[in-house]
Amino acid sequence: MSYYFSIINTRDAPLFELEFGTSKAGGDGVARFSSEARAMNPFIVHSSLDIVDEARWSNNAMYLKRTDQFSTSHISTFLTPTSIRFMLLHLPHPPNVAPAFSPSPGSYPPFTPYTSNPLNSLSSSSTYSSSSTVKGSTSGAGSIANNPTSPQTEEAIRLFFWEVFEGWIKATMNPFQGMEAALGSPVFRARVQAAGRKYL
Numbered sequence: 786m787s788y789y790f791s792i793i794n795t796r797d798a799p800l801f802e803l804e805f806g807t808s809k810a811g812g813d814g815v816a817r818f819s820s821e822a823r824a825m826n827p828f829i830v831h832s833s834l835d836i837v838d839e840a841r842w843s844n845n846a847m848y849l850k851r852t853d854q855f856s857t858s859h860i861s862t863f864l865t866p867t868s869i870r871f872m873l874l875h876l877p878h879p880p881n882v883a884p885a886f887s888p889s890p891g892s893y894p895p896f897t898p899y900t901s902n903p904l905n906s907l908s909s910s911s912t913y914s915s916s917s918t919v920k921g922s923t924s925g926a927g928s929i930a931n932n933p934t935s936p937q938t939e940e941a942i943r944l945f946f947w948e949v950f951e952g953w954i955k956a957t958m959n960p961f962q963g964m965e966a967a968l969g970s971p972v973f974r975a976r977v978q979a980a981g982r983k984y985l
Contacts, residue, residue: 786933787816788985789826789874790977792953794965797834799827800869801968801977808982818876830872833860837870847950848943851934859933863946865953867964871946875985877933945984952976 792801804816804823818826833853840849841864853860863871932938956973957964 786812786985787818787876788981789816789818789830789876790949790981791827791830791872791874792968793830793834793870793872795868796965797831798965800966801973802827803974803977803981805978805981805985807985809985814982822876826874829855829858830860830874833862833872834870837862837864837872841868848946850939850943861939861942861946863943863950865950869953869964871949871953873942873945875933875938875942941984945980948980948984949977952980 786807788805788807790801790803790805791799794800804818804826806812806815806817808814816823832855836853837849840852840862847864847866849862849864851859852862858874858876861873861875865871952973953968956962956968956970959970962968962970
């Protein structure tokens with residue numbers, strides 16, 4: 786899976802952003818987003834903020850699990866007590882396999898930039914879900930790399946969020962770091978990357 790992690794403040798501005806790939810099931814930790822998907826990720830995460838704001842009043846938990854879905858991308862959310870939102874967009878795909886094609890500019894059909902191949906619409910393997918590489922992967926159907934809705938994936942994401950939250954608390958205890966200010970600490974970035982390698 787490829788991951789886009791973002792920390793969003795109470796004014797809906799991003800404080801921290803990081804892309805990484807899975808390190809489980811033979812993954813190399815590199816995000817496999819296309820350039821168009823990479824540009825859309827912040828917009829997809831921000832489009833989920835209204836759903837997160839509604840869900841926070843009906844749920845007492847800090848970890849809200851999967852709150853939204855766009856095409857094949859899933860968005861999981863964690864709320865801090867100060868209403869800072871940790872949001873993780875996860876896009877399933879086979880580990881160590883780049884996206885199936887690199888489209889020319891303007892060739893995407895609406896709302897399907899991640900999975901469809903408009904140049905091969907007659908092919909039966911034009912999406913990842915029907916691709917033979919998914920069926921032939923070394924990990925099982927319930928593993929983190931193949932199933933974003935499995936209980937194992939939910940637990941791994943929850944543990945990732947808690948570890949990032951611990952690092953967030955330590956980083957924001959710095960008297961020179963404001964709660965609503967962007968976090969550019971290389972130590973915090975390294976801790977997030979380590980948590981991603983450890984759990985995702």
